[in-house]
Amino acid sequence: MMQPRIPRSLSLLFPLFFLSGFSGLIYESIWSHYLKLFLGHAAYAQTVVLIVFIGGMAIGAWICGRFAPRIRNPLLAYAAAEFVIGWCAIAFHRVFVGATDWAYATLLPATCSAEGWCLSSWILAAALILPQSVLLGTTFPLMTSGILRALPQDPGRRIGLLYFLNSFGAVFGVLASAFLLIPTIGLPGASMTAGLLNVLLALGVYLIARRSGIPAPAPPAPRSAGNGASPGLLLWVALLTGLSSFVYEIVWIRMLSLVLGSSTHAFELMLASFILGLALGGAWIRGRIDGLRDPRRFLAAVQFLMGLLAIATIALYNASFDAMAWMLAALSRTAGGYVLFNVGSSLISMAIMIAPTFMAGMTLPLITFLLMRTPTGERSIGYVYAWNTLGSIAGVLFAVHIGLPQLGLKFSLASAAMIDVLLGVALAWPAGTPAVMRWRAAALASLAIALAGSMVLDIDPARTASGVFRYGAAALPSSSTVLFHRDGKTATIDVVRHAEGHLYIQSNGKPDASYRPATAGSGEPSPDEYTQVLLAGVALAHRPLAQDIAVIGFGAGISTATILANPAVRRVDTIEIEPAMVEGARQFRPANEAAFSDPRSRIVYEDAKSFFARSGRRYDIVISEPSNPWVSGVSSLFTQEFYARLRRSVNPGGLLVQWIHSYEFSTPLLASVLAALQAGFGDFVVYQSGNDLLVVATTGDRLEAPSEQAFLTPGLGRLLARYALRGLDDLDLRRVAGRATLERLLPAIPANSDYQPYVDSHAAEARFLRTTVDRIDEIHRYPIPLIDLFEHRRWHRRGSASEPQRTNAGASARPSPEALIDLIGGDGTGIGRETNRVYAGTLRTAYRLLLQECASASTTAELWDAMVSLAILVNPASRPDRAQAFWLGAAQSGCIARLPGRYATWLALFAAVGARDPQGMTRLATALLDGGGLTPGQREYAVLSALAGSLARSDAASAQQIVERWMPQLTEAQRNAPAFRGLRALSGL
Known part of the structure; x- marks a missing residue:
């Protein structure tokens, strides 16, 4: 049958409603993000955010249902709501910043405890978004009412189409927000963009509403024969199916986080897939709903199928791990590969969610259609939306606070599936037709299959x-x-x-x-242990008299336990957002025993941002070791706003010790974090433990040098010694650079911000690409100790009471200073990861031939590049006194006296480089360059040494001469080598 032609002006309402869904999901994403910045990411805080947002929408929908007959022109009311929403979005950022700054400074310290929920923060959060949420809740009922009054034919088709368009727009809103708007213009820009869109949308609907006559609502229809469903039952179905659907959403997102990762990008892809299923369900039912013979039975069948398909996702879920493994094996780790990774992640999400959400997408149009055939009439649109939204709130409360922690993923999902199947039973059971027995049999069969599926299917923990x-x-x-x-x-x-x-x-x-327990394998600690112990060790070395310490993130509890080994510490507060993390860490006893049993230890289950904002306590040291910043929500602990507020909780002269990983990260991301850190802290220095970076920052203008006291404290000193931290010289080995140096070496990148989340927007891609912080890696490959030269740093000498010990290669920023001894007379076991045993053996052989067996002049010339390589290995990695003594000792070899004088000059240059003597470096390297006869590698080393010596002494004239005379003799690749790039950055050339 041909559909009646829709007037052109009214037909424009449908694409406008698509845009309404687009902007509505941007608001949900952005406002939720804003409120989590204020309330934190703890479970109860996330619940509050959802309740405020969804509850506001429920109130708005209920208002429309209650007063629908009195609204003369729903389209004009819709335009007014969208207009106000738009202007609220445009002004939202400034209002939020002003309100939360006042709250952090005044409201929260006065009215909230350090732990648990805080009523005043909830009230402020509600005040910030509840009015807009209420207005958002009115948009679907008002638009639907306006369309149905203007186009009363085929009401089911119109409802399904509007539901589809609004949901489909929401899919694009989610993706645009995560992948386009927030990365490019930040949260304020995204909010303003959506606000302007809403204002224009409101003006368009207003013009259409003024030109189109909207009739008064039709009188309520008598109850339709064949309907057989009471309004009360249908509203309860709307509520309970809203509950189950939200449980599905939360459980599936958690399940898929274990497959796709828990980054913000992955979360938004999962959410988009969920909403897409709802949209497709609405699209499918819109063309069929008006022709259904028995909509109630059809709704019952939809509920049966939704529950059964939800149970079946457990089987698909186990297969999704194989799909992800196959995809990662097939993809290249490139930017294009990351795009395909996100596409593949979306396909995996849709494979899990699309079938049951397709069913869920049919429920609201069907329930609304059934209710409109009762005396409830047009009011049913708002009522169904309101009850469904209330069910969503119940689903949030159940899933987060009962389902996941008490039942686990599988039985939370099964519980929601059973609700849908039972709703199908309730709808099918009282059917009064000759087919009643078949429907009851189908209901019982569905219930039995759901129960059997929940018992038989399982989620594999492996x-x-x-x-x-x-x-x-x-x-x-x-x-x-x-x-x-x-x-x-x-x-x-x-x-x-x-x-x-x-x-x-x-x-x-x-x-x-x-x-790694001492009983496991070799008993050598794991790389993570070195990092956890070093976090505590470096903090106490720089602040040995610290008494009050806070640790962000419990992890294995080893950092907390290490701090408690210092008897001078009075209190350690460890802030952990997830209680299950602490329970799991009990498996690591006895390594972390003190964290649980020492009376000075206090474990706080709270979001770190909320804790510091409300506690009012001040600390001498704050150690921050949260999860990786690509994890959704964690990057907010690496922002300039967090660091600025955290400083208020640190005593004058106190420290922040910040963990950052250098693996699956990048130089721009590190630069962004360090730029953010400067919003709250002054001077800092970076240490390295394997693939981890530790930033020690002070509230003052200058970071004090570390003290030996921590290493001399009996209990703490023994613990640190097990992890190759026996004194300040071991800290020297792990030192990378200070603030002034890194500011020159790292690129200028915007500071990571709560509102311009550079790290959150780019960290997930860095994880996929497996990039590293290459500028830090380059520092360790410099042929000469550039950082020491430009920082004029004095190394600590090893005390005579301490025997030289090898430093664990994986825990150090550079090879052990004993590596040079191993190279010459040992087995090479102390050499860091930057070298390998074969290479070390080659260098040992060259040293023996040249300086012990007195090779001929021709052989010496052939092998001297190996001596340059030995200098490149030894000098940057060794204490100046040890390096200088090594090369001066080599110069005493009788073999040198038999060789041309340039070889003695080379050894003198190596000694000058090792001693960090810039004047000697320039003088000796220039002499070698003037003498000629150098290989390309030797020339590069000599030019670098001469230029670095001049620039380190700020001798611009000498540096200019070297650049003009010798740099053109290097190849382009040599001139652009990391060391020359670093030299240009450090000197400002």
């Missing part, structure tokens, strides 16, 4: 703990054992023991800390 999104393995190896598994309110926590004895504690599949 898969959920595999971290497939990082490692590409669909499951843990059979030799690994999951010792602890718990679905917490904010994350799923696992403790895994691998074959070699390593213990890992994981959050949503990502290892957060590891520990």
Whole structure:
């Protein structure tokens, strides 16, 4: 049958409503982000955000349902609502910043405790977004009422179409917000963009409404024969199916976080997939709803199928790990590969969610259509929306606070599925037709299948703990054992023991800390242990008299336990957002025993931002070791706003010790974090432990030098010594550079901000690309100690009471100073990762031939490049006194006296470089260059040494002569080598 022609002006309302859905989801994303910045990311705070937003929409929908007959022109009312929403969005950022600054400074310290919920913060959060949320809740009922009054034919088709368009617009709103608007113009720009769109949208609807006559609402229809559903039952179905759908959403997002990763990009892709299923369901039903013979029975069938398909997602879920593993194996780690990774992640999400959400997308149009055939009439549009939204609030409360922590992922999902199946039973059971027995049999069969499926199907912990999104393995190896598994309110926590004895504690599949018990394998500590101990050690070395210390992130609890080994410490507050993390860390006893049993230790379950904003306590040291900043929400602990507020909680002269990973990160991301840190702190220095960076920052203008006291404290000193930290010279080995140096070496990148989240927008891609902080890597490859020369740094000498010990290669920023001894007379076991045993053996052989066996002049000339390589290895990695003594000792070899004088000059140059003597470097290197006869590698080393010596002494004239005379003799590749780039950056050339 042909559909009646829609007037052109009214037909424009449909694309406008698509735009309304587009902007509405931008608001949901942005306002939720804003409120989480204020309330934090703890489970109860996330619940408050959702309740305020969804509750406001429920109130708005209820108002429309209650007063629908009195609204003369729903389209004009809709235009007014969109207009106000738009202007609220345009002004929102300034209002939010002003209100929260006042709250942090005045309201929260006066009215809130350091832990738990805070009523005043909830009230302020509600005041900030509740009015707009109420208005958003009115938009669907008002637009639907206006369309149905103007086009009363085929009401079911109109409702389904509007539901589809609004949901489909929401899909694009989610994606545009995450991948376009926030990365390019930040939260304020995204809010303003959506606001301007709403204002223009309101003006368009206003013009259409003024030109089109909207009739008064039709009188309520008598109850339709064949309907058989009371308004009360249908409203309860709307509420309970809203509850189950929101449980599905929360559970599926947690499940898929273990497959796709828990980044913001992954979350938005999952949300878009969920909403897409709803939209497609609405699109499918719109063309069929008016022709249904028995809409109630059809709704019952939809509820049956939704529950059964939700249970079936468990089986698909286990297969999704294989799909992700296959995809990662097939993709290249490039920018284009990351685009395909996101596309593939969306496909995996849709494979899990699309079928049940397709069913869910039909429920509201069907319920509304049924209710409109009752005396409720047009008011049913608002009522159904309101009850469904109230059910969503109940679903949030159940899933976060009961389902996940008490039932786990599988049984939370099964509980929601059973609700949908039981709703189908309730709708089908009283059917009074000859087919009643068949419908009752179908209801009972669906219930039995749902129960059987929830018992038979299971989620494999070896898969959920595999971290497939990082490692590409669909499951843990059979030799690994999951010792602890718990679905917490904010994350799923696992403790895994691998074959070699390593213990890992994981959050949503990502290892957060590891520990190797002394009984496992060689007993050598894990790299993570070195980092956790160094965090505490470097903090206490720089602030040995610290008494009150806060630690952000419990992890394995080893950092907290290390701090408590210092008897001078009075109190340690460890702030952890997920209680299941602390429970899992009990598996790491006895390494972290003090964190649990020492009376000075206090574990606080709270979001760190909220804790410091409300506690009013001040600390001598704050150690921040949260999860990786690509994890959704974590990057807010690396922003300039957080650092500025954190400073208020640090005593004058106190320290922040910030952990940052250099793996799966990038130089621009590090530069952004360090720029943000300067908003609250002054001078800083960076240490390195393996692939981890530790930033020690002071509230003052100058960071005090570390003290030996921490290493002399009996209990603490013994613990630090186990991890190759026996004194200040071991800290020297791990030192990378100070603030002034890094500001020159790192690119100028905008500071990471709550409102311009540079790190959150780019960190997930860096994780996929497996990039590293290459500028830090380059520092370790400099042939000469450029950083020491330009910082004029004095190394600490090893005390005579301490025996020289090798430093763990994986924990140090450079090779052990004893590497030079190993190279000449040992087995090379102390050499860092920058060299390998074969290379070391080659250098030892060259040294022996040249300086011990007195090779001929021709052989010496052939092998001298090996001596330059030895200098490149030894000098940047060794204390100046040891390096200088080594080369001066080599110069005493009788072999040197038999060789041309330039070789003695070379050894003198090596000694000058090792001693960090810039004047000697320039003089000796220039002499070698003037003498000629150098190989390309030798010439590069000599030019670099001469130029660095001049620039380190600020001798611009000498540097200019070297640049003009010798730089043209280098190849372009040599001139652009990392050391020359670093030299240009450090000197400002």
